[in-house]
Every structure is written in structure tokens, then in C-alpha cells.
Amino acid sequence: MSTTATRIKAIGIVVIPTNDVDRAIDFYVGTLGFEKRADIPMGDAYRWVEVAPAGSSTTIAIAPPPPDSPKAGGMQTGIIFHTGDVDGLHADLKAAGVDVDDEVSRMGDPVPPMFWLRDPEANVLMIAEVTR
Structure with missing residues (x-):
């Protein structure tokens, strides 16, 4: 076993690219009941949002895909x-x-x-x- 692998402690964030961040927040928070843990504007047209079930250490980031990527x-x-x-x-x-x-x-x-x-x-x- 590599010593590098033993240094990884957890799965922190999983990203789901989304075209409509507000609609995604409504679904994950409003419908599934997750908590919104972060909502950070990043420039004029980008936003990083993290949601998770209460008590979960792993979060889901819902954010637009990078500019040159296909639609999410x-x-x-x-x-x-x-x-x-x-x-x-x-x-x-x-x-x-x-x-x-x-x-x-x-x-x-x-x-x-x-x-x-x-x-x-x-x-x-x-x-x-x-x-x-």
C-alpha cells in the first residue's frame, strides 16, 4: 500500500454541475431537506453552493459548469x-x-x-x- 493513500482522510465534496443554481438549491434544500452550508459568489456569473444532509461531513457542491464545458x-x-x-x-x-x-x-x-x-x-x- 502506498503511503500517499493513507494520507487521504475523507470524501469532502462531490460536485454536481447545474445550469440553474437557484432551482438546484430549491430541490436539494427545499425538497430533500438538506442544509445550505455555503453560498459564495465567484465573479459576475458564477456561484459556489454547498448542501448536505444535517450531520453529514460530505457536502454536494452545486455550481455552473466551467465556461468552456458542455451544458450540465x-x-x-x-x-x-x-x-x-x-x-x-x-x-x-x-x-x-x-x-x-x-x-x-x-x-x-x-x-x-x-x-x-x-x-x-x-x-x-x-x-x-x-x-x-
Whole structure:
């Protein structure tokens, strides 16, 4: 094992590029119930915003893509959020009009019950039930 690898202590920030920062804040804070941890203007047309579930040390940065990058949206993020009640959360998000899978997926042990959802820019996220 490399000594370099042992110096990494945590996953700090995951970035989801977004074209409409205010709409993303409304979704992640207003709909998912995350906290807004940072909202920093960076020049005339750029803003760095960090959101996270209460108590989480890892944050999600929602910010416009760099100027020469393609438009944001429709990304498979690889992000999996944990919940203790996947069925209740699925029902709540569906009732709130969030684009979620029709049903919770149940593949059996050792795979936890889970479902996919899409944010307002069609970025794909997963919710999985973790009871530990």
C-alpha cells in the first residue's frame, strides 16, 4: 500500500454541475431537506453552493459548469444517499412531484432496498435503505 493513500482522510465534496443554481438549491434544500452550508459568489456569473444532509461531513457542491464545458444535466452521479425508511422517503418524494422510480427495487440480501431519482436537471441519484 502506498503511503500517499493513507494520507487521504475523507470524501469532502462531490460536485454536481447545474445550469440553474437557484432551482438546484430549491430541490436539494427545499425538497430533500438538506442544509445550505455555503453560498459564495465567484465573479459576475458564477456561484459556489454547498448542501448536505444535517450531520453529514460530505457536502454536494452545486455550481455552473466551467465556461468552456458542455451544458450540465443528465449525469449519472454515482451518489447514493442513505435512509432508514426507503419506502416512506419514496412515497414522500413521489407525492412532492420528484421524478422517482415507480417502485422501490428489492433484489434481496445483501443488496438493500433502493430507488433512483432525478433532480430537476435529470441528474441521477440513488436512495438506499441502510439500517446499521
